[in-house]
Amino acid sequence: MRRVPKRVRLLYIALIGAFLAWCIARGHKVDYLVTVVSAFTALLALPAAIVAVLRPGKIGPAPTHLGDTADQLAQGVRQQWEAEARLRRLNDPYPLPVAWEAADADLVESWTHLKELAEDWPGQPPEADSAWALSPAGLAGKGGDISQVFKRVPTRRLVVLGEPGAGKTMLIIRLLLALLEHRPPGGPVPVLFPLASWDPARQDLYAWMAEQLTQDHPALRAPTLADPSQTSAGTQARALLQQRLVLPILDGLDELPENRRARALHAINQALPARQPAVLSSRTTEYRSTLTTPAGVTVLLNELPASVSSHWTP
Template identity: 85%
Template sequence: MRFRVAWQRAQIPGTPSRVPHDHYVKRVPKQVGLLYVVLVGAFLAWYTRGHKVEPLVTVVSAFTALLALPAAVVAVLRPGKTGLAPTHLGDVADQLAQGVRQQWEAEARLRRLNDPFPLPVAWEAADADLVESWTQLKELAEDWPGQSPEADSAWAVNPGGLAGKGGELAEVFERVPTRRLVVLGEPGAGKTVLLIRLLLGLLEHRPPGGPVPVLFPLASWDPARQDLYTWMADELAQDHPALRALIPANPPQAGTCTQARALLAHRLVLPILDGLDELPERLRARALHAINQALPARQPLVLSSRTTEYRNALTTPAGVTVLLNGAAGIRLLSLDPAKAAAYLERDAGGPGTKATARWRRVTASLGTTAAVSQALSTPLGLFLARTIYNPRPDEHLSDLPDLSDPDELLDQTRFPTRQDIDTHLFTAFIPAAYRPHPDQPTPWSAQQAQRTLAFLARHLEHSIHGTPNLAWWQLPALCPDRHLRQGSLSAHGRTTSQSPGLAASRAPVRA
């Protein structure tokens, strides 16, 4: 299950942490500013009189919650105002693009996607029975009104032209005549990380006023209760509250609509729909049908899923086959053994170091049928392994006598199958992330973190219907006891600082 937490962007409603506030919210009236100052002062006075100013993260978290107050008060006192300076939707899209770019660049840093270097995930064309025929895609695109005669010069000649690796996906996307793509892969194959790189690549070449690629994790969508457009508009407004502002609808007789809805209606959002397999099995075919209805073949989009789950979703309970209309597809491949070995060794410190030498026997087994080779054939497996067995960048192997040796993964008595190794890696991850550090001490143990994270996972699964969305300011309501609140906030802060797998932003955590 994916787990995403709203953290950084709470500092400025509707934007990442470093986007200037006046990009989104008009100047706050003096009365509201005065009220804000009084409330913040009252809070600080109350807190410092009756509470210890430790742990610091608790105080900062509580204080940061108040930073959302001015915009909220303005929204109440000034109903009907746009909350955005620009009125042209192209300008709104440009500001959204800036926010999305900063959001995902920060996410890439938190996930250490480029440390020590980006994993070169490769892919090939998806099986023909999972996508439209290439002839059909070309005929469909050529028949669109306004299609330029030279447009097909950038198209791939056949599905084989979609093969690629690493940062090439944005270029590959443009080779699809309809610009509609299904990204398939096994668990942990790196689908979401690849989508992040795609999103950043598309933003790099986006023209002013053009469509903005936005990643939507599908796990929070219930296609039985909510149409796709309404859900996407709600997701946009949740991540960027200024887009809740009302503007005249088109046609005017329709009254008003939110800026989020207007961006979608004018195709100024390029949806990247992540994780069809995260929906309940009974809803996947229905979701595909809803996507086809809401986003017709001329609307570019990207959809990701695990391969088997996607194949099963193509057949409805009535026995009817439902493809994603007008879409090509790619399938992610296992990591190249030599590149996986280089990644582990480089993360350990590079050639000639003792930490790197510890990987010699494991890397020699990569590319074989051994269980460890299978477990380390995906980006997720490599990430877990390096977290557990490698010193952190500011640690020394000589100072870590209890650091586990990766050779244990070769023990066929303990780990006869890949599943056994996968289970071990997941079990060992939290203790590794909370390994004591002399320069960054934490009062919370791995056991406390494990209990806290298990509590949050149960809450997500059972209390809010399996959604991966959890805002940090909701945590106090989950923990009535003040000490429990401190523990949950601190445990979250510690884990997010250690691992990209629990990154501190409202972003999907899914390989």
């Protein structure tokens, strides 16, 4: 705490002394003098208190430990989707059988290109490629294998395609719950975002996702300073997204109006930074038509690998 300057202290003592002399000369009682002096002292301290509160950068929201915030979000997401799984009876009386295989080659990036891209990422451990699939065929699987399939993708980005009733939603719910089960404390939280409410012409992807987070988890509206050097705070939702502590599962590209889908794909390409895991789901026909521009050029999502095409198994 800063000391009060000597001249100010002397002036304060002189004022109190003069005031006491004046009160004694007028014959006031001692208890009255004590009350008046106490009030006078409090008033003298008031300006300093006001300046301390209003001084920019000195008082503000305490920095939030985002790892703890992510853990709380993970608990809320788990409760939400475990309840949804019970409502949909995904495991009653036993898990419904869903299998998948690699999608057609014209819908995906080259596997060789994706491996080279991931290998060149700064800080990539030498043994990282030991878990990757050798080719798109290595992504095929069924049932509870979906979380392992995600680890086999070099860029950790996945498209889930399928026809109506093929089990896409069931598959991504299982993936979400599996990722939560194996999530380390303070790690990224998989969150499912239904794309139907997004207008990419009006909101960028991160602003929209932050809005969805605060709607479903109101506590994330609280301000936070993700960087203690900042002088203004954003919401905890925005900070989690900026620090890549949310793994977006973007569900239902086909549910967007047809004239928004291509813009949405472009917006996702622009928004997602390198090394940001992501999942996207869509009906196959709508996804294929969205990738082809009017000029006949196919535009794929950045870093998205061979996708999986889901279907029921007998």
